[in-house]
Amino acid sequence: MQHSDFGPGASGHLSEIAPFWGGAYCFDPDPLPPTWEFPADLWPVLNEANKQLMLLEGIGRSLPNPAILLRPLRDREAILSSRMEGTMATPRQLLLYELDPREAASEEDPRNMHREVANYARALDYALTSPLPTGLTLIRQLHAILMDGVRGKNRDPGQFRRQQVAIGAPARYVPPAPGRLQDFLDPFDAYLHLERKRYDPLVDCFVTHYQLEAIHPFSDGNGRIGRLLLTLMIQRCCGMTQPWLHMSEYYEADHQQYCDRMYRVSTEGAWSDWIGYCLKGVAQQATKTIERCDRLRTLRDEYYDRLTGKSASLRLKQIIDGLFKAPMVAIADLPEAIGVTYPTAKSDVAKLVKAGVLAEFPDHHPKTYYAPEIFAIAYEGLE
Numbered sequence: 293m294q295h296s297d298f299g300p301g302a303s304g305h306l307s308e309i310a311p312f313w314g315g316a317y318c319f320d321p322d323p324l325p326p327t328w329e330f331p332a333d334l335w336p337v338l339n340e341a342n343k344q345l346m347l348l349e350g351i352g353r354s355l356p357n358p359a360i361l362l363r364p365l366r367d368r369e370a371i372l373s374s375r376m377e378g379t380m381a382t383p384r385q386l387l388l389y390e391l392d393p394r395e396a397a398s399e400e401d402p403r404n405m406h407r408e409v410a411n412y413a414r415a416l417d418y419a420l421t422s423p424l425p426t427g428l429t430l431i432r433q434l435h436a437i438l439m440d441g442v443r444g445k446n447r448d449p450g451q452f453r454r455q456q457v458a459i460g461a462p463a464r465y466v467p468p469a470p471g472r473l474q475d476f477l478d479p480f481d482a483y484l485h486l487e488r489k490r491y492d493p494l495v496d497c498f499v500t501h502y503q504l505e506a507i508h509p510f511s512d513g514n515g516r517i518g519r520l521l522l523t524l525m526i527q528r529c530c531g532m533t534q535p536w537l538h539m540s541e542y543y544e545a546d547h548q549q550y551c552d553r554m555y556r557v558s559t560e561g562a563w564s565d566w567i568g569y570c571l572k573g574v575a576q577q578a579t580k581t582i583e584r585c586d587r588l589r590t591l592r593d594e595y596y597d598r599l600t601g602k603s604a605s606l607r608l609k610q611i612i613d614g615l616f617k618a619p620m621v622a623i624a625d626l627p628e629a630i631g632v633t634y635p636t637a638k639s640d641v642a643k644l645v646k647a648g649v650l651a652e653f654p655d656h657h658p659k660t661y662y663a664p665e666i667f668a669i670a671y672e673g674l675e
C-alpha cells in the first residue's frame with residue numbers, strides 16, 4: 293500500500309502491521325458517519341437519482357406480475373456482480389444449473405462457478421424476505437449462503453476473517469488487521485441499525501457500501517456481499533416495495549473507476565466524488581430498468597396476441613408468464629408447475645415452438661426449451 297497516497301483528508305488512519313503485506317501498514321477507517329457535509333452542487337444529482345428511483349418504483353408497482361421484471365433483474369445482478377470478481381456464468385449456464393443443480397465433480401469443475409452465481413441469487417432472495425434488520429447477523433447469514441457448498445480455500449462461510457487480506461496484487465489497499473476487526477465492525481453495525489442516519493437514505497446506502505468494503509470483513513466474497521447489501525439497503529431504506537434497482541451493471545462497466553473512487557475516499561476523503569458517481573449510476577440504472585421493463589411488457593402482450601388473440605387460453609398465458617420469470621423450461625417440469633398431464637404439456641410446448649415463442653435448447657437432456665426473444669431482452673449483453 294502506497295503510504296504517500298494518504299493525505300491529511302484521509303477517512304481513517306494507517307497502522308502498522310507485518311511488513312510483507314505490500315508495505316508495513318493497513319488502513320483503519322474512521323467510524324461512520326464521516327465528517328463530510330453533503331455539498332450543495334450534488335443536490336440536483338441526488339434529486340434526479342431519487343426521481344428516477346421513484347419512477348421505477350411506480351412502474352414496477354403497476355406491473356400485474358412483478359416477477360416478469362424481478363427475476364431477470366435478480367439474475368443479471370448475480371451474474372454481473374460475480375463477474376466483477378472473476379466468477380463467471382452465462383445466463384444459460386445459470387438457468388441450466390438452476391434446472392439441474394448437480395454437485396461439482398472437482399475444484400476445477402465450472403459448475404463451482406455456476407453454483408456460486410446461483411448462490412448469489414439465492415442470497416438475494418433470502419435477504420429480501422428476511423425479517424432481520426440490516427446488520428452483521430444478516431450479513432453473516434448472506435455470506436454463508438453465498439459460499440454454501442462452494443469448493444476452494446479460504447471460503448469460511450459466514451465467518452469473519454482471521455487472516456490479513458489485501459486488495460490488488462501488489463497490495464493496493466490493505467484493510468484492518470484481523471485481530472482488530474471487531475473494533476470496526478461494532479460501530480458499523482450500530483450505524484446500520486440507526487433508524488435515521490446522517491444523510492439522505494440513498495446517500496447513506498453508498499456511504500455504508502464504502503465502509504463495508506473498507507473493513508473487508510471476510511476472507512473472500514467482500515465485493516459481492518457489499519453489492520448484495522447495497523441492493524437490500526436501497527430497497528429497505530428508500531421506500532421501495534421490491535428490489536427494482538441493482539448497481540453492479542453500472543460498476544462492472546468500469547470496474548477500475550469503481551475501485552479507484554473508493555480508494556480515494558480512503559486516501560483523501562473524496563466522498564463527494566464517490567457519492568456523485570454512485571448517484572449518477574442510480575439514475576442511469578433506473579432508466580435502463582424502466583426501458584427493459586417496457587420492452588418485456590410489450591413482448592408479453594405481443595405473445596398473448598400472437599398465440600391466442602382475445603380468446604387467450606389461460607393455460608398458455610400461464611406458461612408465457614412463467615417464461616418471463618425464467619425463460620427456460622423442461623417439458624417434464626410443466627405438469628407439476630401448471631397442473632396438467634404430460635401429453636398436454638407436450639402439446640402446449642409444441643404450440644409455443646410453432647408460434648416462435650420457444651426454441652429447443654441444443655444438446656441438452658432432458659429436452660429443454662428456451663424463449664430466445666425474452667432471453668435477448670432480459671439478459672442483453674450478458675451472453
Ligand SMILES: Nc1ncnc2c1ncn2[C@@H]1O[C@H](COP(=O)(O)OP(=O)(O)OP(=O)(O)O)[C@@H](O)[C@H]1O
Nearest residue numbers: 377459465505506511512513514515516551554555
Ligand atoms: N480501494 C478500495 N477500498 C475499498 N474497497 C475496495 C477498494 N478497491 C476495491 N474494493 C472492493 O473490494 C472488492 C474486491 O475485493 P477482493 O478482491 O478482496 O475480493 P473478495 O473479498 O475475494 O470478494 P469477491 O470474491 O466478492 O470479490 C471490489 O469489488 C470492491 O467492492
